[in-house]
Amino acid sequence: MKKALLIILATFLPLFNFSQESVSEKIDAVFQDYTGWFVEAIFYEIPFSDTYRIPWVLIVLIGGALYFTIYFKFINVTGFRTAVRVVSGRYEDIEKHGADTLYGDSTPNEGEDIIETIRDEGADGEVSHFQALTAALSATVGLGNIAGVAVALSIGGPGATFWMIVAGLLGMASKFAECTLGVKYRDVGEDGTVYGGPMYYLTKGLRSKGMGGFGKLLAVLFAIFVIGGSFGGGNMFQANQAAAQFIKLFDLEGSNAGLYFGIVMAVLVAIVIIGGIKRIAKVTEKIVPFMAGIYVLAALIILGANFTLIDDAFGLIFEGAFSGLGIAGGLVGVMIQGIRRGAFSNEAGVGSAAIAHSAVRTKYPASEGIVALLEPFVDTVVICTMTALVIVITNFDGSFMEYGVEIKEGVEITATAFDTVIPHFSVILTVAVILFAFSTMISWSYYGMQGWVFLFGKGKISDLAYKILFLIFVIIGASISLGAVIDFSDAMIFAMVVPNIIGVIMLSPIIKKELKKYYKAINVKEEAIEEGADDMNEIL
Numbered sequence: 011m012k013k014a015l016l017i018i019l020a021t022f023l024p025l026f027n028f029s030q031e032s033v034s035e036k037i038d039a040v041f042q043d044y045t046g047w048f049v050e051a052i053f054y055e056i057p058f059s060d061t062y063r064i065p066w067v068l069i070v071l072i073g074g075a076l077y078f079t080i081y082f083k084f085i086n087v088t089g090f091r092t093a094v095r096v097v098s099g100r101y102e103d104i105e106k107h108g109a110d111t112l113y114g115d116s117t118p119n120e121g122e123d124i125i126e127t128i129r130d131e132g133a134d135g136e137v138s139h140f141q142a143l144t145a146a147l148s149a150t151v152g153l154g155n156i157a158g159v160a161v162a163l164s165i166g167g168p169g170a171t172f173w174m175i176v177a178g179l180l181g182m183a184s185k186f187a188e189c190t191l192g193v194k195y196r197d198v199g200e201d202g203t204v205y206g207g208p209m210y211y212l213t214k215g216l217r218s219k220g221m222g223g224f225g226k227l228l229a230v231l232f233a234i235f236v237i238g239g240s241f242g243g244g245n246m247f248q249a250n251q252a253a254a255q256f257i258k259l260f261d262l263e264g265s266n267a268g269l270y271f272g273i274v275m276a277v278l279v280a281i282v283i284i285g286g287i288k289r290i291a292k293v294t295e296k297i298v299p300f301m302a303g304i305y306v307l308a309a310l311i312i313l314g315a316n317f318t319l320i321d322d323a324f325g326l327i328f329e330g331a332f333s334g335l336g337i338a339g340g341l342v343g344v345m346i347q348g349i350r351r352g353a354f355s356n357e358a359g360v361g362s363a364a365i366a367h368s369a370v371r372t373k374y375p376a377s378e379g380i381v382a383l384l385e386p387f388v389d390t391v392v393i394c395t396m397t398a399l400v401i402v403i404t405n406f407d408g409s410f411m412e413y414g415v416e417i418k419e420g421v422e423i424t425a426t427a428f429d430t431v432i433p434h435f436s437v438i439l440t441v442a443v444i445l446f447a448f449s450t451m452i453s454w455s456y457y458g459m460q461g462w463v464f465l466f467g468k469g470k471i472s473d474l475a476y477k478i479l480f481l482i483f484v485i486i487g488a489s490i491s492l493g494a495v496i497d498f499s500d501a502m503i504f505a506m507v508v509p510n511i512i513g514v515i516m517l518s519p520i521i522k523k524e525l526k527k528y529y530k531a532i533n534v535k536e537e538a539i540e541e542g543a544d545d546m547n548e549i550l
Contacts, residue, residue, distance in 0.1 A: 041494035041497075041498055042493075045494065045497075045498040046494070048498065048501055048505075049494075049497045049500075049501045051501075052067060052501040052505050053065050053504070054066055056069070065350070067504050068350055068353060070359075071184075071360075071507055071511070072180065074184055074511040074515065075177075075180035075181050075183055075358060075359060078184050078186070079180055079183040081522070082521070082522065085182075085183055085383065086179055086180070086186070089380045089383055090387075092532070093383055093384050094384070096139055096377055096381050097143060097381055097384065101377065101531075104532070104534075105371070105372040105373055105374055105377055106373070108373050108531075109530075109531035109532075113534045113535050137291040137369050137370055137371065139372070139377070139378065140295060141292070141295045141370075142291070142366055142367045142378065142381065143367075143381055143382070144291070144295040144298040144299065145290055145294045145366040145456070146367055146453070147294075147385055147388060147389065150355065150356050150357050150450075151298065151302055151388070151393060151446065152248070152446035152447065152449070153247075153248070153251055154355035155355060155393045155394050155446075156305075156397065156420065156421055156439070157419075157420030158351050158355055158394075159171075159174070159394050159398050159420070160397070160401060160420035160421075160423040161351075161417060162174065162347045162348060163398060163401055163411070163413065164411055164412075164413065164414075164416050164420075165347045165416050166330075166344040166347030166348055167344060167413040167414060168326040168327045168329075168402045168413070169327060169328075169330025169332070169333070169344040169348070170330070170344055170347040170348035171331075171348060171395060171399075171402070172327050172330075172331035172348060173331060173345045173348025173349045174348040174351050174352035174355075174390060174394055174395070174398065175390065175391050175394075175395055176348070176349065176352070177348065177350075177351075177352025177353045178352050178355075178356055178386045178389065178391040181356045181359065181390065182384075182385075182386045182387055184358040185356075185363060185379075185383050185385050186380060186383040187379065187521050188359070188361055188363070188364040188382075188510065188514050189363060189364045189367040189368075189378050189379045190375045190376050190382075190521045190524055191208075191215060191364065191379075191513075191514060191517055191521060192206045192208075192210075192211060192365065192367050192368035192375075193368050193375035193378045194520065194524060195211035195213075196210055197210060199468065204368060204369040205463060206368025207361065207362075207365035207457070208228075208232045208236075208364055208365075208506070208510045208513065209229045209461060210229070210368075210464075211364070211513065211517065212225045212226075212228045212229040212509060215513065215520065216228070216517070218520075219516065219517075228512060228513055231505075231508075232361065232461070232506055232510060233461035233464045235502045235506045236361075236365075236457055236460070236461035236502075236506055237458050237461045238498075238502030239502040239503035239506065240454045240457050240458025240459075240461070241483045241499065242500065242502060242503075243496065243499040244451065244454025244455075244457065244458065244499075244503070245451050245455070245480060245483050246483050246484075246486060246487030246499065247487065247496050247500075248446075248447035248454075249484050249487035249488040250488060251421070251447060252443055252444045252488070253267070253268045253488035253489075255421060255440045256271055258440075259440045268488050269485070269488070269489045271488050272485035272487065272489050273485055275451075275484055275485075275488060276481045276484040279448070279455065279480075279481060279484055282452045283452055283456070283459075283477055284477065290455075291369075293452065294449055294452070294453065297448070297449050298449060302393065304438065305393070306392070306396060308428060309397065309399070309400050312400050312403070312404070312427075312431040312432065313396070313399060313403070315431050316403045316404075319406065320399065322403075322406070323399055323402045323403050326402060327398070327402065331344060331348070351394070352390045352394065355389055355394055356386035356390045357503075358386050360504065360506050360507055361506050361509075361510035363382060363385060365456065366453060366456065366457070367381070367382050374524070374527065375524045375528075376528035376529075377528055379521070379525070401427045404427040410426045410427070425440075455477070458480065459476045459480075462475075463476075
């Protein structure tokens, strides 16, 4: 492994040192020539009038979220309390051993077999509910929450925040559906390694409905898209933005700082991803709460210092959400910007999170689906909304942002907003950006590898080949400017929406069946506990 990395570095170092700008321009030109059509197709905007256009992929995302919300009877609301209980470990016993073994539940947990009568050594899986949640959150909580919100507000004004929240709430149902299927149809290797995600539920789930060929086609398309997305949006873009913030903070323009930063980042990423999902989960369960905690704490300090302005900020948000406040496109223009940012930030419907959640230890697939619905809530409803409130409150006088005028550097705007109350917080924000980027990269490395394994087979050589390629792209991303490359990478990520949403909608009846099964198991436990308490009261 060490020799391989040395050979790779020796090969690529001269390339980076020789005319970096020229290389960047050439790579951009090549990608633009050969992939421009794909990018335009994925992000094609359907014109609804002369004033506004809606990307078709956004319609698919939100349409799917609305369908799941209604079909599962507002699981994003009714399942919230249960989700918190599951993450806290309240039902860990029945998920490990099955309700039948512990409380006499007659409901089969896997297919038509009562698994507790076959094996009793515990549930398959590699990580806990909390670890699976943080691993998935680490891929979504990041630059979108810091920079993306500022960009959305610059285009859509304060009202975009309201529609961002709506997108987050609807996305909770999408996450529930796809992550339930991720556990339901996962593969578990002889060594206990879990292989899961849309590739598997599209293949096995649709095969069970007599559409094996169609399912295989969707699965292959998804696997290709997730690999491309892992190299680009989940890797190069993250490394590029983290390096840019680092270089800007220490004024290292014109040096090879990007290259050296990329090498250091690649080494750190390698240390984590070589260990697989277990090590990724151990790292993300520490990094995600820590970095999100610091960011949220700073936001709360600012909101606390300006608590008298919070109601005014919400007033602007609600007024702008339904009036447009002079933004191009009016009400619909504001709605599009908010929903677009919310949907793209939490990745609900993309299918990526189902890969991380499929590794959880449980006998009930719906248990992890319920946990997963917390993800868009934390990512979009909480963190994105806090960022928006801070920007709106600190920009009441329009000192650093003019609504309706699009900005390019969202991190700078957010940093300016925080600096107005907490001097030099931009330094901490730079650290947060780097940590966000790091956690996103290690999670997307796992997503991409699952697609890679699905296409090229399982084995140490296959795994190593993907990981080495991923590390190379970390260095490339941090070293050169990426324009068309990133456009193509983002298109690959959102192309995942198409096969995923089609498959999840077709498999919705199976999801509903799993949900009923899990709720029945919970009821059996709760009733047994109540009966035990009643018996104890009688004795006393």
